[in-house]
Amino acid sequence: MSAVPADAVFRALADPTRRRVLERLGRGPATVSDLAKPFEMALPSFLQHLRMLETAGLVSSTKVGRVRIYRLVPERLKLAEDWHARQRRLWETRLDQLDDLLKTLKESES
Amino acid sequence: MSAVPADAVFRALADPTRRRVLERLGRGPATVSDLAKPFEMALPSFLQHLRMLETAGLVSSTKVGRVRIYRLVPERLKLAEDWHARQRRLWETRLDQLDDLLKTLKESES
DNA sequence: GGAATAGTTAGTCATTGACCTAACTATTCC
DNA sequence: GGAATAGTTAGGTCAATGACTAACTATTCC
16 A cells, blocks of 8 residues: 555554644644653653654654754644545435435335 | 543554545445455455454444444544544634734734 | 355564663753 | 753664464355
């Protein structure tokens, strides 16, 4: 299977730590140590999560002096949201079809 | 980290094969071999994906004779959708706050 | 009852993910 | 310039994932 860009996004979302980081970044940019503070994890482990988020394109970072600042890239989250939207549309279409079927059956009863 | 139920859902979504299965099931229930047909994969490998989807609660199955039928459990997908919605709300709140800030700055200029 | 069909179980293997410690580099601040 | 701070790299462990083949069970159909 060819690895579409969406894959990296979904895989990035699959970890609770990373989702919490995204939630935090939803409230505005933050430095590595800011982001790391709420987690018990050793820094290098945490950095791996940040790297994964960044390669998925969900966050971006810039280094200012010895500090690195991360910010959300919300457009990227849309990839996943869009999938859900498509999926829901599909599902709802199907319910409509069932509806139609039931209606037809009811009508042919009389 | 305690494994919340949402975790299993997100992890299940992290694989393209499984997402395609969900898309297929969005168009209605199907048997194991129906579902497996579009994939090059050996059956046992494919079954593992189905099992993962089922333990995540995203699909359910019943066996009828020697055939097993899978169907979508759309309520479960909502867990992930809700996360996105919450995330978007957060993000938009933040944009509003930035807006307010900019407005305030502009006003104090005059 | 025997062959074909549908799914299942068992066992192997390589890769990736999630964590760790130890040691290092680069910047800032006194 | 030396100490403190912020992040980075290297290297290692362990469990889970994604795939395979081979062999098995349960059902249906002739």
